[in-house]
Ligand SMILES: [Ca+2]
């Protein structure tokens with residue numbers, strides 16, 4: 001309408017006359033108007049909450065805030081609860097206090113706003129949440145939610161250390177052990193295995209066991225051989241031949257008396273041939289290889305080990 005020129009037809013008195021008599025027509029220019037005021041929107045807000053759920057025996061706290069001051073509060077709730085305190089508490093709460101609480105705000109006798117909030121009191125022994133994902137079984141115990149059955153963060157392998165559980169996610173960390181930490185690559189024939197970058201790196205190769213030492217042969221009806229043992233994982237090959245065959249054919253005639261014997265001794269029950277004798281050679285052996293029968297004396301020609309190995313009767 002603003003800025004327009006209109007004609008208004010009006011009638012004095014009643015408007016029953018439909019003829020032209022008594023009617024007036026005026027031209028009106030609408031140059032300024034009175035704009036209507038906007039509606040005032042209420043800005044006060046009633047917020048209601050509680051600290052629930054709480055465990056039986058604990059204190060249930062109720063909270064109400066209203067943006068306008070100078071008001072009073074009136075609470076009602078389960079188990080006959082009433083209160084005119086703004087933020088009332090229910091100490092020693094029981095499950096009977098579970099339910100919907102309603103608060104109404106008053107200005108004088110005039111109610112301004114009303115809102116509900118739900119609260120739960122969990123019975124002793126019943127499941128609750130201690131806000132820690134790393135405790136897998138939480139139950140109410142005398143007013144407190146107690147977590148149990150914790151997540152166990154075991155080391156993922158020998159080159160990782162025991163982790164810690166993230167209380168928000170329940171996921172275990174997987175820390176890498178420092179480089180150089182001792183580990184075992186599962187191979188007995190490598191020694192000094194160490195962690196590097198979170199994996200077990202094989203150490204130096206382990207060679208075959210050393211030459212057998214301190215062998216003696218006891219006299220008598222049984223020829224009892226003994227030597228110094230080299231440990232639990234070492235076995236022994238005992239070979240022998242006659243002195244006459246040694247002289248005529250060398251070690252190619254050697255025979256295996258005992259193969260992979262765990263004892264560091266051997267009883268030879270054979271009878272010594274007339275005008276002859278036995279010689280004995282013993283070597284140690286492990287999964288990392290066979291040791292040597294010995295280098296022999298300076299007068300030895302050729303390799304004793306390779307000569308024995310060439311014998312069809314040699315110990316494997
Ligand atoms: Ca190893």
Ligand SMILES: [Ca+2]
Pocket residue numbers: 236237259260285315316
């Ligand atoms: Ca053997």
